[in-house]
Amino acid sequence: MREIDAFSLPPPSTERLRLLFLTVAAGAFFGGYWFLVLARDGWRAQNGACGQLAQVADFLDCSTRILVLQSLAPLAGPALVAVLVVLAYVAAPAMITRWHRAEPYAPWPEAVRATVEEAGLSRPPVLMVSGRGLLPRMFTYGRYPRYRVMLPGSIRLYAVTDPSTVTATLAHELGHLRNRDVDRTYLAMFAAICLALVTVVPMGLSAAMTTGATPAFSVTWRNAVLALLVAATFAAAIRAREHDADLRAGQYRPVEMDALLSGGRQERRGLLRLHPRIARRLEVLRSPALLMRPSVAEAVASGIAAGVIVDELGVILQAVLPVPSLVAYWAAGAVAAFPVSGVVGLGLWRAASARTLTWGATLGSGVALGAGLVIGALLAPRSSVQWNLWLSGAPDYTAVAALDQILPGTAIWMVAVLLLLTTLITGWLALAARAWIPGAGPRAWRYAAPFAALLFAVVMGTWFVAARLAAAERWGPADLAALVITPQVALFLMLLVFLSSLALWPRVRTAPAAAALLPAVPLVLVLPLAPLLVAQAPTPVPVGQAARLPDSTQAGAICLGLYTVGTAAFGAPADHPARARLGELLRDSDDPLLRQVGDMFLRGARARSQDLAAVAWTAFVRRCDHLNRYPGRSVPDPVSPFPVEGW
Template sequence: MRFGLLIGAVLATGLLVLFTVELHLPGRVQTFQARLDECDAAFDAGVARLVAQRADQDPERRRAVQAELRRCLRPTLTAQLAFTGCALAVLAGATGVGYAAHPWWLIRRRRLARLSAATTPRLVADLDRLRRQAGLTRAPRWWVAPHRRTMGGQAFGLPGRRCVQLDAGLLLLRVTDPAAFRAVVLHELAHLRNRDVDMTYLTIAVWWAFLGVVVLPRVVLLMHPYLLIDPTGWTWRSATPVAAPVGALLVLGSLLALTCLVYLIRNSVLRERETHADAVAAAVDGPDSALPGVLARLPKPRSPLGRWGTHPAPRDRLRAVRDPSLPLVPRHWELVSAGLPAGVVTANLVLLAGIRIGLDPRLGVALLALLTGPWLAGLLALTVWRSAVADVLAGRPGRRVPLWLSGAPVLVGSYLAGMFLSAETLTSGLSLPGGGRAGSWLVAAVLLVVGVVLLGAWVDSTARAVLAAPRVPRRALPAVVATAAVVGGAALAVWLPASMVSSGFDLAGGAVPAPGGEIGWYATVAAWTAPSLGPAVEFVYNPLTLPASTVLWAVPALLLVRAGGLRTVRRAGVVGLLGGAAAAVSGAVLPVVGRLVLPADVRRVEADAGPSYAVVLDNSVVAVGSVAVAVVIAVVVLGRGPLRPASALLAGTVAMTVSLAAFYLVAGPVQCLTSVREAPSPWCFPVPSSAAVSQTAHWILVQGVILAVPLVLAAAVPALRRYRRADSPPVPALREPRGTVAAVVVLLVVAAWLTWAVLPAAYDMWLRPTFG
């Protein structure tokens, strides 16, 4: 995981720097500016032509002009992408060369001598015996460092040619303290057993390649901006810190912060391998291992910064030996090191993700979120899972503040900090969440924190239920991480485009009905049964919404199918049926009530100035279904038993399905017979289109989930301590009722059909502005 964070941090910084370096090529700035002026002039002419033809309000004509601008700008990015791709290839090549050359470099620099059975038979025999004790089937090559007096060693080498270096002081320790010698050698063999040698030297190679290919060229070009144009024409006044001190300071500060981030992640990889090797070596050596004594004699860090070096403090290593579950315990800084690179990548690429590559800006930003969202959500899921595993192994109920709750603001804060930390953001002032408004930024950040908290609570609940099962499913962790990645990507693809504009998360009521707008309560009902809920419409017309909500309840149920998972599904389904039944009754009553309390002219007149009574009635029935979904979700989450987040979504899905049936099979016919027409229609059971059914289902579910969030958060604060204790393991049950299995299959089929039916509307919203 840490190695993945390192790669993400390197790519985040490298993309920023390499795009900037490309502009220093001869003639590149002039070509870029000329193309930009040409495209701006063509765009202005196209807009003026639309205004002259009075077609500026035609969405198709406006999209055509914008598409022409994107096509005009596309060649400017093609050169940048080609240069950046070549530079990244150089970075990867330098990393590969550094990794492949590390055995040669270590042997040559330290003047190592090969140990063989011919020269030192007893020593090689002892080492081979320790190798078998460590569980290695293949013996490494043994080397001695004759000029190193320290009592240590080092594992290195390429696949198939592993090596272990023994210092000269360690060989003396074999005579004076054989137990300590055995502990040190087993520690080095544990590196081979843990398979961390490749990752260790890849980490070191990535760091040096990053400095040489990314950091050094940017610093040099900052001091000599015209190096690639006029290498000998440097003057002190031409240096960027002198010519533009504020911009240079921002760039240097951003580059320094990101370089420090890469350095700290690199050191964390190296530290973590040491603690894991200590734990394995102590376990192999047995209860009488001398490793704790060896670790206790190690020198302590001379400064507080020593704890961030390449080796952990002796105190931390001793704790890992005594409690093997400690290396599993995640730390908040891991979330920081995940969020910062993702935020930097987002800020650096958000301007390029749209207009420059020929995409509608909203689509480009959404596709970018589909890359960073799974990264963040997957690492969050892995971190929360590790926290649950560590608690289970240690036999403790968990932290006073669960990681999924305390880690959410840390992850979101680091992600947003990464967006602000980017030099592209600092120098341009663009790409900021909230569109530059502090209030909008705060709303966007709070909503993202809430979403991360809910996803983390789902992972924690699922992990604890799975770990408490009689038999832990083999693919439980990949399934949970993959599910969280899918959900995180789908949610961030909606959140990120909305966060880039100041009105992205505005909440407003619907239009005033006409006629009937003068009736106060009727106008209020019309306004708040068709509200504008920020990006809710983008969740509705989205093919990822229903699959994401479905896997959140289906994956835990299927993982625990032999440990009561479907019994939990059945209980949640009953609650959902009750909520849907209440919505069905309300849907039948509302048209009758409307006929009794509203005048006939209000109910029977169609108007263009505002929503008609039929539209208001339909919106009211949908709103009742959404309230039913919200209530059943809150009831299940705040109840008792395992898998409450997953069960709540299942109950909401069942309530949505029943409410959808009530909308078309109950409310529609009753409305037709009683409220709208002067005379009842001879046929009040028309067959609706699949697209209309799918959109109605999405509206009920999305609005219901949005309404459930404040209910759950308000009631969950006093019940937070009870949350962990109530997640008892499912009751073992080898056979599940056939009706429950059939109901689950039906729900999955319905979700698949509704997802398929929403595809045309989703294409109109997301893809038509780009592809027509």
């Protein structure tokens, strides 16, 4: 078997650290949403002030500004964590040096000097000797471009009595510098600590003290899952970087590293194992291919973090960007797709370069990623509970994407489609790796990564838009597909399918069997879009008695009818008579703003304007939400048809 270059691609520790940062960002989003939106009392007064405005245009502008602020507020969570992490990262080297009362190590013995020179570093580190008791091991610290290696106080003795152990251990620490993982590791450690101090613990206490049992439990268990995910990812990243450093040191000190690990002692295990087992380290040193296998656990974890990010960031971008909802969610998907591609895709590519990739591992990674995205959607703050039923500061129900509100058949279909699409993308990555690596080498990944991220972004963004629509209304699979995948979107998806097939052309030229299967690739990729072929538009909603709002002038009764009927009151896309009837009903309402909304519906019906009808519908839904949760005046309850006196 050919010799494997473990560093022809970014090492495994790199992708685990990317996953950690993505997970910390997801947890910080959760904290920002809780403290600045859900648990803040000031939103009720601001929304109430909007409801007192006399003109519907002013009401829409005011409520839209509040929704935009509520959408942007969660960004303060990741921003605060980032600021604290940077401050800790800047201060850490000086604090570590002061804590250990360290002094520069001089003069260097010849064996130490030779080891540093053989490492081939452009900037050799400063060797420091700890003056604080017996240091059990060496470690690397500092920040670019000035790094340090902390040595135990007994280094001068051991450099004479056991030089091979000293040089092997030092080579391992220099391996961290060759991998450029020192900065990333300290940033990851501070990110995990800051997330716990700023989000996990305070949010659990806040939820327990300020809400009822149901929302407090919902927040606590989701918070706990994200915290465990961060801790497990950090431990996995630290273990992986130890393997990477061993392999780097083994490139120029193989005999000493083998002897060091053969006679090494295992560290005492704490709550999380931060170092691999000595026996495992020795196995990987002798057979680097053991590291070059895709991990199902990493695929699930990356899917969970990406699901939370896309769910939250999609709402933010939809509120602040003047683009269609689907485009905003594609942009949110792109933010999460690059780390996902770097974790899942790079793992597959690395295994293909080592010729250890199997189709079972490929398909398993795809299914695991899709399952992680579904779990992430369930963990996202906006999917936790119907927050507007518990907290007055929560955004209106149109921002909620609770998956338990989707029709069971539609939910099963959506999950199946997501698992199929993520599996197809990982399958494409495996085929692309086998097509490109023989000619261009493993570093062809730099060309595959952006396109793989684009595929992941489109799939994640489209699926989360569909989830929001399905949670808001009881859509069937065919109607939901037709709502999301318009003809323009379908053309774009077909272009991606064509480019994906074209990327496999080198494989087709060298593998006749693959040439026979290639025409089936577009058909398989388009399979989830099959409902579009039978439904070019949503099934027209009946505008009969079942879709009508109650014939009443009371705003409370009309809004109650809206919550019952839903978008059926709006009618089909071109059903302007339905909007005219809706306008006539609202024009006689006892609420001044609803009367103005009725006039908007009537003008839109006369002009046959879809845009004006959409604005009127937004104003209608938002006004009913305000009357329900922020009444500036008493809204009369619907009059009972039964007598209340004289019985």
